[in-house]
Amino acid sequence: MRDTLQEAFGLRRLRPGQREVIDSVLARRHTLAVMPTGAGKSLCYQLPALKMPGATVVVSPLISLMKDQAEKLEDVGLEAAEVNSTLTTREEEEVLDRIRQADHEFIFTTPERIADPEFLATIRRNPVSLFVIDEAHCISQWGHDFRPAYLQLGAIVAALGHPTVLALTATATEDVIADIGKQLGLDDMRVINTGIYRSNLHYQVVTATDESEKLSHAVRLARDTEGSGIIYTATVKAVEEVLGALQEAGLSATSYHGQMGTRMRTENQDMFMSGASRIMVATNAFGMGIDKQDIRFVIHYQLPANLEAYYQESGRAGRDGNDSDCILLHYARDRQVQQFFLARRYPGADDISQVYTALQELGAQTGPVTLERLQDSLDDVHDNRMQVALKLLKDGELLRQDEQLAYHLVRANAKPKELRQLVDVYRDKSARDHDALDRMVFYAQTGFCRWKVLLEYFGEEVEWSHCGGCDNCRRPPEQDLSPEHVRHHAPPMQVEKGPEVGQAVKVARYGEGRVVSSAGDKVTISFPNSETRTFLRNYVELV
Structure with missing residues (x-):
């Protein structure tokens, strides 16, 4: 293993926690690794994959993330295929042909793409030894960045013949850890948690009394802080306002958000990664897994929804281990933005009723119902809420999935009251989300050590009560x-x-x-x- 580490990756030794995770994977144990940003989570699947027969499938939530990881593998001479929505029809067919011929050791894809039955059948033509879930907190309904598309992964693991599963994340509370295993159907996952504390990150909060003062603070901090940095906002409108103010002040800045075209997002990301732009102003669509070592500051222009999201995003600073600043600009009214988002997050009784009715009608016509056909028939239900509704119907034993991921109604005569009861679970979830927002506000206003507040939120105990750096x-x-x-x-x-x-x-x-x-x-x-x-x-x- 030491020889492979040096020959393939040019490294002499493993970082703390990496050896334990790698040994667990090589022993064919399903493993959840909770390791801070910059701890080298990618190596935890890359190194053992070279010692295991068959392909390694890596599921990543963002195309930019898989692009970054696949390129690094190709740089050291390892085969890596990417299958996502950026490929042309011809490019995709070429990649799929090579996967059928078992030419790739690593297959990178998104949770949405791997849920496609035809693509899944292509992967199944050759044995899969390792199934990697990057940013695994996205699986959990209790997590800060829940992605409904991840709810398919438990069925996909079963369809692939139950390969060894390695789930990776930088943040996970006890509830999230338990829920990841539940959603994957893997109650026996070994959890390796190396802790979140990073002494090189210096947290601080700057209070603003109105929007103009907050914008002035953002420009001042970006101007006075050396090195590259990210400024996160909660809305696209705020991205544009902050970017305009920075450029007006003569600062080198670019932007990134989900409403941009793919080409512009890629160009702006490349400019930031190469140093052509010093500052990236972005929503949380940017940054997950991006390996830029020299980010010296992360500023949050608006209050995040919870401390998990805040730690995940602020932790993109200082991956090289050097001192970096994590600054939250706190304006009391920003809480209302997150409250607005929370109110629109979950499916209601009408959503689950529409999904159930569509399954009844489509099933009567054709039997098993594919996700694609269901999506086409439900114009009025947002895709995220539809996927959660499907999961609720499965949890309520009204629905099942086969190996081709098609849906079968177990019972076609459920009463409206039963469907409403399935949605009630989200009352609990909504209450927890509002409590998490309160904890985020507490962090912004507290006089206690900021690192101590973060550590206690994640259930970690340390002997000290003052970090000395916040x-x-x-x-x-x-x-x-x-x-x-x-x-x-x-x-x-x-x-x-x-x-x-x-x-x-x-x-x-x-x-x-x-x-x-x-x-x-x-x-x-x-x-x-x-x-x-x-x-x-x-x-x-x-x-």
Whole structure:
């Protein structure tokens, strides 16, 4: 393995966690690897795949992501095929011919493409030893970036004869980890979690009182911070506003969002990756898996929906291990944008009823119903909501899929009440999403160590309570100004007895003083210059 590592990839040693994942895969164990951005997740399937017979199928959520990974394999002389919507008819047929002849060790595709029965049949002509799911958090209905197309993957693994599965992600709460195994039908997955902490990332929050002040902050931070960086927004409109302001200030910037044409997105991505543009302004459509080592800052212009999304996106900074800044611009009204998105996210009783009725009608005509035929018959139901409705019908044992991924109604006489009950599961999901948004707001307003808040959200314990690198650790806030409704959702903190009145204490950057009062998590201190300030107790040390 060491020889292969050096000969094929030019590397002398593995990073922490990689060896454990690779050994698990080679032992043919279904594995979920939770590793931070920059930890080398791709090598965890590339290296063992060279030691396993048959093909390796890699499912990636974004075409730009698979393009980046496939090119890196080809650069070291390994065969890699990409099958996605960017290929012309002739190009696709050439690639499919080579796959039929078993010319490719690696096959990269999207979850949408691999769900096509004809393409799946092409892959099945040769043995598949390893099935890799990149950005595996997209599988989970409890995850921050849930993609309904991923719900097909459990059936696809079964159709391929149950090859070894390796699922990879940088972020996963306990709920998401459990749900990934459930959705894949693999309750025995081995979970290898190397933790999320990266000491080179320095988190900070800059508060704005209105839109114009927020835009000024974005321009100032982009201008004053050296190196390349990404500015994330929640909407396409904000992308255009920020890009215009940066260019007006004379800064080198380009943009990326889902409403752009494929060619323009590719050109803009290439400009950023090559350094021709210093700053990328983008929605979350950009960046997943992009291997640009020298990103020195990631600025969030609008509040993300939750801490999982925030960590995933901010973690694209500093992949080379050098110090990088992760900055959130916090304007209170940005919360409303995410609330709007949440309200439109899930299927309702009407959606599931329309899907069920369409399956009844199409099934009466032709028997098994393909996804393509169902999509053609449902103009009024968004594709994402349709796929979730299908999953709910399968969970309710009203529907099953065969090896060709066609749908069969198990019962064609379900009552409206039964269908409504299937949708009720999303009331829970919606409540959790709103709670996650509250936790995101808490992070933006808290006076606690920002890394500590992130770690506690992901259920990780560390011995320290201050990272020493975030804004709250570098300059402790005088008091926590979180509203009561946000403070209610704060990560639980251990309450210890505070310093007593009159005791000598010290606070970083302020020096020594004496306690005037202590109540709850607040300590008021009088300093020798007669100033009196209030701090969170965690930042106060006894002398």
